[in-house]
Amino acid sequence: MISAEHRAQVLRERLRLTLPAVDVCDIAQALGIAVNYVVLEGLSVTTFCHDTEIEAFVDDTQPDYRQRLALAHAIGHSQLHPGRAFACTLVAPEVTAPIRRVEREASRFAAALLMPDWAVRWLYAKGYSDEELAEVFRVSTEAVFWRLHHLGLIREQRYRATAD
Ligand SMILES: [Zn+2]
Numbered sequence: 001m002i003s004a005e006h007r008a009q010v011l012r013e014r015l016r017l018t019l020p021a022v023d024v025c026d027i028a029q030a031l032g033i034a035v036n037y038v039v040l041e042g043l044s045v046t047t048f049c050h051d052t053e054i055e056a057f058v059d060d061t062q063p064d065y066r067q068r069l070a071l072a073h074a075i076g077h078s079q080l081h082p083g084r085a086f087a088c089t090l091v092a093p094e095v096t097a098p099i100r101r102v103e104r105e106a107s108r109f110a111a112a113l114l115m116p117d118w119a120v121r122w123l124y125a126k127g128y129s130d131e132e133l134a135e136v137f138r139v140s141t142e143a144v145f146w147r148l149h150h151l152g153l154i155r156e157q158r159y160r161a162t163a164d
Contacts, residue, residue, distance in 0.1 A: 003108075004076065004105045004112065005108060005109075007080060007109060008076070008108075008112035008113040008116075009112060009116065011027070011075075011079065011113065015027060015030055020115075020116065020136055021137050021138050022113065022114065024075065024113075028071060031054070031075065031078065032053070033054045033055070033074070033078055034054070034056070035055075035056050035058060035071060036055065036056070036057045037057075037067075038057050038058070038060065039061055040058075042089065043059060043087055043088065043089050044059055044062065044069075044070040044073070044088055044089055044090035045058050045059065045070035045073060045074045045088050045090065046085070046087045046088070047074040047077045047085065047088070049077065049078050049081065049082050049083055049084055049085065050083075054078045056071060056074035056075075056078075058070050058074070065134075065138055065140050065143075068114065068138060069139060069140070069143060070088070070090055072109070072113045073088060073107060073109075073110040074086075074088075074106075075109070075110070075113065076106035076107070076108075079109065080102070080105050080109060081102050081105075081106070084102075086102070086103075088103065088106070090107075108150070111143065111147050111150065114137055114138075114143070115133075115139065115143070115144070115147045117151060119137075120133065120147055120148065120151060121151065121153070124148065124153050130148070
């Protein structure tokens with residue numbers, strides 16, 4: 001079983017994404033995913049992975065960093081769960097437990113795509129704060145926090161997800 005982390009890493013390498021921060025719209029385009037920006041009532045993103053085409057609908061009333069996470073999550077579904085449809089709410093999914101396996105996988109893929117392991121470890125070792133990391137990767141500080149925790153760089157009682 002290849003992990004979501006590894007799949008995201010392979011995708012980054014395939015698309016030659018060498019900078020820490022990625023353009024998720026470019027990635028979606030490279031993968032042939034049609035991205036639509038709409039108003040989604042109470043949802044962050046919906047993903048439809050048909051046989052021949054993949055569509056993602058992103059809630060454009062959300063801040064930029066949330067839209068990036070939502071689209072990266074949709075890309076995760078498209079790569080990990082082909083042929084299926086998803087309607088996802090990403091308002092702090094990391095602390096909402098329990099969550100479905102497929103949602104956890106898509107969220108992990110998104111985190112790995114937006115915040116690659118090597119870059120997070122390197123900058124963290126240089127002393128970057130959560131806020132600085134959030135700025136580098138253009139994500140929320142919550143997303144950074146979750147990523148640091150998942151990579152084993154911090155242990156924090158605040159973190160209550162039952163991820164594993
Ligand atoms: Zn999802």
